[in-house]
Amino acid sequence: MIKVENLTKTYADFKALDGVSFEVQKGEIIGFLGPNGAGKTTTMRILTGFFPPTSGKVEIDGFDVFNDPVEVRKRIGYLPENTPLYQDMEVYSFLRYIAELKDVEPEKKNQHIKNIMERCGISHMKNEIISRLSKGYKQRVGLAQALIGDPKVLILDEPTIGLDPKQIIEIRNLIKELGKEKTIILSTHILPEVAVTCSRVIIINEGKIVAEDTPDNLENKVSGVAKVIVTVRGGSPDLIKTRLQGINGVSNVTVIKNHAGLTDLSIQSEKDVDVRDKVSSIIVQNNWGLIEMHRETLGLEEIFLKLTKKEK
């Protein structure tokens, strides 16, 4: 559906994008992840034909973005960064304007806009002036205008930024539902977002793609050492530590904290060794209480930090 080849974008003395290539298949939800200034917005602006790249090629649904910009734009719905909207217009007349620009058939226009407003939960706001809406509703209007004309591809630049947790969940659910019928690229620097909504993640840093995989695979790939966290009741921290260190395969044990007779420890094992059964039997043999034990995997947050640090 989307084919990006070797994109480069150079501003006067600054390389915003440096050889970015990726492909998106029909029906995928791609998370574009990166710190601020990594090149996410630049990539999206090039994808939508807002400005051309210094070099490289973009194809959407078989059309070249630079040779056929109008054809491409008919097929995409775009929510730009910071959700720009015509503040002095009413919600409905704004959406009608977009529908006219998107060449929605006049007979179907009203019904089409009505359906989209319902879907985005803004039907009751249709006669409000946009500048008077709350941030959450503005965001929904932004999303609604991207949906007009039933585009095959949605490009959303930070769709949940600045929203409260409830609104974020609502928008995410909406995006997930839209993903059933559309191809979606969304950018974000909020990590849980990609884990929740996206089928694939592209991590970009300083204009280059540093990783590209499913959220799960990324976690497995990057987390080298397995960590087990246990909480033990009874015994002295030092004794527990020494006993646990005696286990075959355990490389390091550290006491995280010790309070009210409970000791939290972090056990690092060698790669591919699962020490959990041994840990539990040692604790039980010593007549301590095993209160809690879980394996800690690296979250997307750590993966992200690891990947973006490596590049520097």
Add this chain to the structure above:
Amino acid sequence: MHNILTIAKKELRSYFLSSIAYVVFAMFLLLAGYFFTVILLYTQEASLKGAAYNIVITLLFLIPLLTMKAFAEERRQGTLELLMTKPVTDFEVVMGKFFAATTMYLIMLLTTVVYVFILIKYGNPDMGPIYSAYIGLILVGLAFISLGVFASTLTENQIVAAVIGFALILLLWVLSWASSQFTGNMAEIISYLSLSGHYDNFVKGVIDLKDVVYYLSFIIFWLFVTVKSIEVRRWK
């Protein structure tokens, strides 16, 4: 064409959503009415000549106020990105905005037709120079608009756009003054390029093809530069 109309319609509506349109209209009516009345009482002559000369001067100030928001406001709000990533071309956007400002101007100009009726009712005016003066006013107005829309692409700030637009229009209006410093072809080229020199004939009642061609090419040139200006700004 469909897109141009859609954009023009929306722009026209947004003129009336802000107070600018009302203020510009009111000030234009005030000034034009003043010029018409004072000149009529002074000359006791059933003609639009004096008023037509002075109405142009008010346009020098007022038209940049009509065109200042065309692109500056879109850039400030970030909606230019929203608009330009819809299936429209740069040309359609520029023409849409140009037509919207043109419509506003023509409505404004239409209100001065009242003066013509007053002249007809109480006098016996020669209609020829009146028609030609209107053709001249329309051409000059559109020329100002094309330059004003261009000025609006240069900045995100409406006031700055208005100031630049006003300065450019005024400069090209009085460009002929510089021709006295040159001789031969150069002097002729400079006075030909000046906006004001081509207007006199229309007020006198002469429609010279040369003047019409001048204004039309002026308008087309600046609309072309406007389209290019948007294109260039996007490359940056």
